[in-house]
Amino acid sequence: MSDEHSSSAKQAGLHDVPPAGSVDVSAIASQLAKDPSLLAAFQQRCSQLVGESSGYIESLPPAVQKRIKALKNLQFEHTKIEEEFFAEVAALEAKYAFKYKPLLERRSEIVSGKYEPIGKECEWHDGDSDEEDGDDTADNSTKNAESGRTNVAASNVDTNTNSDDVQVMGIPSFWLTIFKNVEILEDMVKEYDEPLLCHLEDVRAVYADNKGLDFTLEFHFSENEYITNKVLTKSYVVECKVDESDPFSFDGPAIIKAVGCQIDWKKGKNLTVKTVKKKQRHKGRGQTRTVTKTVPNDSFFNFFSPPEVPDDDADDDDEIMETLMGDFARAEFIKDRVLPQAVLYFTGEALEEEDDDEIEEDENEGSLVEDDEYDEDQDPDFDPSKVPQGQKPPECKQQ
Numbered sequence: 001m002s003d004e005h006s007s008s009a010k011q012a013g014l015h016d017v018p019p020a021g022s023v024d025v026s027a028i029a030s031q032l033a034k035d036p037s038l039l040a041a042f043q044q045r046c047s048q049l050v051g052e053s054s055g056y057i058e059s060l061p062p063a064v065q066k067r068i069k070a071l072k073n074l075q076f077e078h079t080k081i082e083e084e085f086f087a088e089v090a091a092l093e094a095k096y097a098f099k100y101k102p103l104l105e106r107r108s109e110i111v112s113g114k115y116e117p118i119g120k121e122c123e124w125h126d127g128d129s130d131e132e133d134g135d136d137t138a139d140n141s142t143k144n145a146e147s148g149r150t151n152v153a154a155s156n157v158d159t160n161t162n163s164d165d166v167q168v169m170g171i172p173s174f175w176l177t178i179f180k181n182v183e184i185l186e187d188m189v190k191e192y193d194e195p196l197l198c199h200l201e202d203v204r205a206v207y208a209d210n211k212g213l214d215f216t217l218e219f220h221f222s223e224n225e226y227i228t229n230k231v232l233t234k235s236y237v238v239e240c241k242v243d244e245s246d247p248f249s250f251d252g253p254a255i256i257k258a259v260g261c262q263i264d265w266k267k268g269k270n271l272t273v274k275t276v277k278k279k280q281r282h283k284g285r286g287q288t289r290t291v292t293k294t295v296p297n298d299s300f301f302n303f304f305s306p307p308e309v310p311d312d313d314a315d316d317d318d319e320i321m322e323t324l325m326g327d328f329a330r331a332e333f334i335k336d337r338v339l340p341q342a343v344l345y346f347t348g349e350a351l352e353e354e355d356d357d358e359i360e361e362d363e364n365e366g367s368l369v370e371d372d373e374y375d376e377d378q379d380p381d382f383d384p385s386k387v388p389q390g391q392k393p394p395e396c397k398q399q
Contacts, residue, residue: 079250083242086252094212108202113170175200178345184333193300199224205335213238228264235259255328260304271299
């Protein structure tokens with residue numbers, strides 16, 4: 001690289017860019033998936049970079065630029081049709097939600113112990129025999145161990161307990177287990193949240209109307225010592241509309257607002273606050289006193305108290321927007337992935353499918369970056385006589 005180019009690279013910060021092949025893309029993607037706030041910040045930064053002009057388009061002849069504008073008009077019409085498409089898909093989801101409803105209600109009754117399945121309802125065979133099912137379970141445990149994930153459902157099993165001697169209602173800790181199994185949700189759950197989440201009997205997504213856009217997540221609880229609410233709710237306002245001022249940013253329905261609910265905590269049981277004691281010294285007298293303060297506490301139940309979306313006129317609050325984007329990502333994941341396949345997230349089977357997808361992607365990426373050593377003796381097309389005099393063979397260039 002010439003001095004001139006080297007200087008330009010340094011000014012652009014290119015000297016800080018790691019060499020190609022030294023970055024573990026799959027590891028970065030995995031880390032982003034675990035932290036919705038980090039993912040939101042990354043997406044926001046990328047959106048700022050998209051569309052930055054290189055000067056090439058402006059340098060084209062006026063006639064070509066007119067044709068590009070004509071293509072943009074076509075693209076705008078395409079985007080308007082996309083708007084109709086996504087709206088119809090959302091309405092179709094709302095329609096089929098009514099068909100799913102009886103199945104999800106029965107699932108809730110089984111989980112809570114209000115209904116006991118019998119006969120053929122309890123027959124399910126993943127393999128040809130029970131022994132093979134047992135082998136599959138062992139294989140699944142191995143897969144989870146290799147991936148670094150813990151199947152909470154499996155880890156909660158007490159092998160020393162005879163199930164015939166214990167009367168268990170429904171499926172204990174069903175939703176708690178799911179939340180702890182799912183990477184995007186597990187960090188929300190604190191140890192002191194678990195006793196209350198053990199009383200969570202059902203989670204539902206309810207559409208506001210037949211348009212299938214706005215929806216509410218409902219969390220149904222049994223009697224407990226923490227809250228008097230039977231149901232905690234969080235509603236989401238969803239927009240599926242092309243912004244005329246920025247039409248090409250349209251990417252389907254997007255959550256634009258979240259509204260939580262008031263949690264009625266029983267006395268001394270509020271998990272979202274904690275009491276701390278601080279010593280204060282009087283400046284003049286030198287005396288000290290102990291002051292007790294109530295401060296916010298990390299908890300799953302902060303999920304029901306989302307921050308307000310900043311006004312357009314207000315200064316951009318990046319931290320609030322990152323929190324909201326992370327919240328929106330969790331809500332969509334719960335609605336679109338967890339609720340339809342809750343039992344598979346409980347058993348860990350849905351997690352294994354995600355791991356398999358990641359492994360397949362890694363293998364595909366690996367095949368692209370594989371750098372085999374070049375040997376002209378193994379190349380049938382290599383002709384030494386065609387190498388210019390004084391030029392080194394290809395393998396010497398790489399050394």
